[in-house]
Amino acid sequence: MNMETLKVFNEHRQETGVASREEVHQKGLWHETFQCWFVSIENGKPYVYLQKRSATKQDFPNLFDITAAGHLLSHETLQDGVREVEEELGLYVSFDELYSGGIKIDPVTLGNFVDREFAHVFIYNCKKDLHDFTLQQEEVSGMIKVELSEFNQLWEEKLDQVRITGFVVDEEGKAEELDEWVGTDAFVPHSKEYYQEIVQDMYDCLEDNGK
Template identity: 40%
Template sequence: MEKELLKTFDENGNARGTATRAEVHREGHWHETFHCWFTEKIGEEHFIFFQVRSSDKKDYPNLLDITAAGHILAEETHLDGLREVKEELGIELSLEDLKSLGVIKDSLKSPGFLDNELCHVFLYDKHIPFDHYDLQREEVSGIMMTSMSEFINLWSGKTQKIKAEGFLSSGEQEKKPSSLLVTKRDFVPHEDSYIYRVIEAMKNS
């Protein structure tokens, strides 16, 4: 995976060349990713769905993250990112099922790791029963949902804990209903600007 080739860009989205995934993250080259957020209106409230990253993941294990996401390889277009939804969640969608929220920049930083992403962001806002998910064990260990309004309050610091509900999968892939109190530190630390732009785009979609 670290040897996969990705297209590289400058911060404004101008093509520069290609580099391996390892080099891209080591040197901080801008590159393309596919992000698909699941949301659903239940009653009068909108909810956002997060994947729980597997404990086997090298980066950010066990944290809540975008419902499905992945890198776009050098020979692919952003439309090929649909494979991430199928691979990670076992949910097969078509482009017609999604709403485009545009390209939104995001940067994730940790020691020896600089992930500068030009994110092609999409929204899926239809109901999917939890028993329809077939999670990729090495990537995803559960699906949790939070109220959108509570998530916004959590991310902005207006509240310190919110409820997340959904399921976690055991090693045998058994889905166990789960209800947790989570803090901002339980989520992958995406840039505030990315999260706020995604939320605003969701509201306007």
Template identity: 40%
Template sequence: MSENEVLKIFDENYRQIGTETRQRIHLYGLWHETFHCWFYTITDNELTVYFQKRSSTKKDFPNQLDITAAGHLLAQETVIDGFREVKEELGIDVPIEKAHFLGVFPVKINLGHFIDNEFTNVYLIEQEISLGEFQLQEEEVESLFSVPLKMLKKLLNDPSAKATLTGYHQKNNQQEVIEECFSKKDFCANAQSYYDRLIESFEKILENQIRTID
């Protein structure tokens, strides 16, 4: 997305107050809205979350693990229009009715040169992503990794923890299975409160699934 593209801006109560360029939004920390879509699976009472690894050529947070598919919403777009990101980044068509709306998570990140105040509209999709069943937008995404929920919780709460994850890498439209070692520093910058709320939501989903089976 170009730094000159125009997004809606909001007050702290999520009321629209105007529009501004993406560049000025991150320069001055203006509130704006984004779309987040997390893919996950549940197998043998274990929940696994998919992360994308951002391309090494990305201006912001290259080579970092990030939301399965996500993006900023343009001024003329609705939240539902955000599902274009799933198709663009992953090459996967997802019926909107298959997605579960988790809610709006306010997120505040200040890295000095980059101030990000977002209203993140978070969706969940229970769907396995298998080799050959996706097509990555390589200038944006270079790999997909699956992270078991218990391991994700450990990685995000213990900076010394490390894990070797299995994933799918794509280059020049060729896909292969890979393994890489990650720790907390390899996750894209996000508010800890966001990850805490996300993990809590996944834990409730898993608990309900197990209870239903039992």
């Protein structure tokens, strides 16, 4: 099996070569990722859908994260990144259906793990229910939704907690309903400014789609 390699860049987004995923994170090399955030309208209110990362993930296990995301491999185009949605959620989405939020930068460091991404951000106006997804269990252990306005207020530090509803899947594949209140420590530690930018992208997407 061939080792997965990623394109690597300098801080000006000029390509400098390729490296393995492990080397990229050990050395904190700049690389590209694909992010697809789902927004949905329910009873006239927008919600953001988030995945729960598997307990077996090496980085940020059990935290809530981008609906679907992954690295762009060295041989892939940006359009190829949409495969992450089908792989992680079992849902086919056309690249043409996505609203572009542009490229965002938000380096994350956790011990020896340094993640410097040029993140290609996309928003998908989803018409499906959370329970319509088929999760890739080694990557994703659950799906939740949060009212978008409350999610925004959490990162604006106007709320200490938000209500999440959805489900988690156990090792046997059995789904258990989830309904609880959580704070910022339940989410992957992107900066509050990063989350606020994403929220604005979601509102822009809904306005562009005429809700």
